[in-house]
Amino acid sequence: MFKHLNKDFPASIVVFFVAIPLCLGIALASGAPLFSGLIAGIIGGIVVGGISGSSLGVSGPAAGLAAIVLAAISSLGYENLLLAVVIGGVIQIGFGLLKAGIIGYYFPNSVIKGMLTGIGIIIILKQIPHFFGYDSDPQGDWAFFQVDGENTFSEIFNMVNNISPGATIIAVIGMTILVLWEAVLSKKGKFFKLVQGPLVAVVVGIVFYLLTKDSETLSISADHLVNVPVPDSFDSFVGQFTLPSLEMIGTLEIWITGFTIALVASLETLLCVEATDKLDPHKRTTPTNRELFAQGTGNVMSGLIGGLPITQVIVRSSANIQSGGQTKMSAIMHGFLLLISIVIIPNILNYIPLSVLAAILFLVGYKLAKPSLFAQMYQAGWKQFVPFMVTITGIVFGDLLIGISLGLVVGICVILIKSYQNSHFLHIENLDNGGKTIKMKLAEEVTFINKGAILKELNKLEDNSYLIMDVTNTKYLDSDIIDILDDFKIKAEEKNIDIKIVSERGTVENPESYRQFFELEKKPA
Structure with missing residues (x-):
């Protein structure tokens, strides 16, 4: 874990800068106190990162749970939501112990790649208004239809008449720094590899804000800056933590909410684990059951001290990978950076323009949704491209x-x-007497799904035909298929169709009962 600190620490800084606005934005989109998002980010980094077996995954509050949390707060209240988060965490721990993590492996690669690309596109679309200083939509709101009645595209159109010159200029400067740093400067020496471009862009953004805050045209207003809660004293800092209420622990609604949080958070985590493992340059495999246990433990702790529910998050995870992170130390250190920053330097964080952070996320989104990937999936054929695009x-x-x-x-x-x-292969041969010999070779496994295809071919057989059915390679033949053959026996007799079955035991002409024949096939030779 400590071998790659020279790469993990710079990556943790990038993830830290990505995480701050997302933690705050998701809390805002969830209708929860802003500090609850930061709590979830800290727990996701330190606790989940420490227990998890994922090398590069980063956990924190997830946009996918924002709608569930918002509805739960409206109906139950915030303290009762926290109880549901704790219950959800306990259920997730149970999922891990029951080895439910295998579910994540049943999602096709085309869907996982589509998920990564779709998130990349969403990041770009959602960050366009922030890039130009139009920040009416919270950073953590990833849904197309928003609670304010707007949608992703209408926010972009609204931005046109609300561009902030100062925010736009520093965003362009930040983007230029990021591109030059990655494409040119990072290859010039160790200093440029150790100090990451996003950190330089953020520092330049802070300096720009301080130098222009008195300017009439270039000043960046407070609503275009990061907004971390700043406590007046130690007591006010401690007062931001909230304990869950236990009064409704016996009610069905609390347990339904807890189970919903556990189910959705587990599914999102498993999908992100699969996607993160695919992005990992070293192709390491995350133990999914251990990941569910880690996420459940994190949610129990987050709920106990007033935090939002946690999942592994692909935006932060991909930022970690693209910034050169090597081990889970980058995720753990990003959690400590969040904790230290809100305790020691919250005022400095509140000088960071959101447009600079939008520039950082722009590059993250582009790397997830590169145009070349669309061409690659198209060339792979429709079976890959259609699920990908959907x-x-x-x-x-x-x-x-x-x-x-x-x-x-x-x-x-x-x-x-x-x-x-692909239920069968059909081979037709002509005989000297003008009839036809049809050879139908069944696949290794034939189930009720193949019933329609096989029945169609049987019904196409002409009078006086000779059917050879080869089941030599068939290891499993569904009862539904045997019923079809038994039913077809009557029609075959009426159409003078002879049937020969070829199997491992040899051949048999026109068996009295196909079911009895195939039952016999199951017995040892």
Whole structure:
């Protein structure tokens, strides 16, 4: 864990700068106190990062849970929501102990790649208004339809008449620094590798704000800056932590909310784990059951001290990877940086322009949604491209879970279509007597899904045909298929169709009962 501090520490700084506005924005979008988002970020970094087996995953408050949290706060109150978060954490620990982490491996690669690309596009679209100093939409609001009645694209149109010159100028300067640092300066020496471009861009942004705060045209107003809560004293700092209420622990609504949080948080985490492992240059595999246990422990602790629910988050994780992070020390250190910053330097953090942070996220989004990936998926064929595009569309115009669900449904449909098509191979031979010999070779596994395709081919057989059905390679034949053959026996007799079955035991002509024959096949030779 300590071998790569020279790479992990600079990466943790980048993740720290990405995490601050997201923690605050997600709390705002959830209708929760701003400090609750920071608590979740700290716990996600230090506690979850310490327990997790993920080398590069970074956890914190998730936008995908914002709608659930907002509804729960409205109906239950904030203290009762915290109790539901604790319950959700306990349930997640149970998921880990029951080894439910394997669920994440049942999502197709095309859907995972679509998820990464869709999130990249969302990051870019959501950061465009912030880049130009139009910050009416919270940083953590990733949904297409927003609570204020606007949507992702209408916010961009509204931005045109609300551009802040100062915020835009420093965003462009920050973007220039980031691009030059990565493309040119990082190859010039060790200093430029140790000191990351995002840190330089943020420092330049703070200096720009301080130098122009009295300017009429270039000054950046307070609503375009990071807004970390600043306590007046130690007592006011401690007062920002909230304990959960235990009064409703026996009510069904609390347990339903807790289970919903556990289920959604676990699913998002497993999907992000799969995506993060694919982005990992070393292709390390995260133990998913341990990850669920870590996330559950983090949610229990977060709920106990007033924090939002936690998941592994792909935005922070991808920023960690792209910044050169090597081990989970980068995630842990980003949590300590969040803790230290809100205790020691909250005033300095509040000098950071949001437009500079938007420039940093721009590059994160671009690396997730490179145009070359679309060409790559298109060349892979429609079976990969269609679920990929459906997932992206669902994420951009809905949210993460909608996109993933739609992509998974399309992926399952593709499997059903290919299974229908590949249930058998058909070979037709002409005989001297003018009849036809049809050879039908069944696949290794034939299930009810293949029933329609096989029945279609059987019904196409002409009178006086000779059917050879080869089941030599078939290891599993569904009962539904045997029923079809038994039913077809009557039609075959009427159409004078002879049937020969070729199997491992040899061949048999026109068996009295196909079910009895295949039952016999199951017995040892």
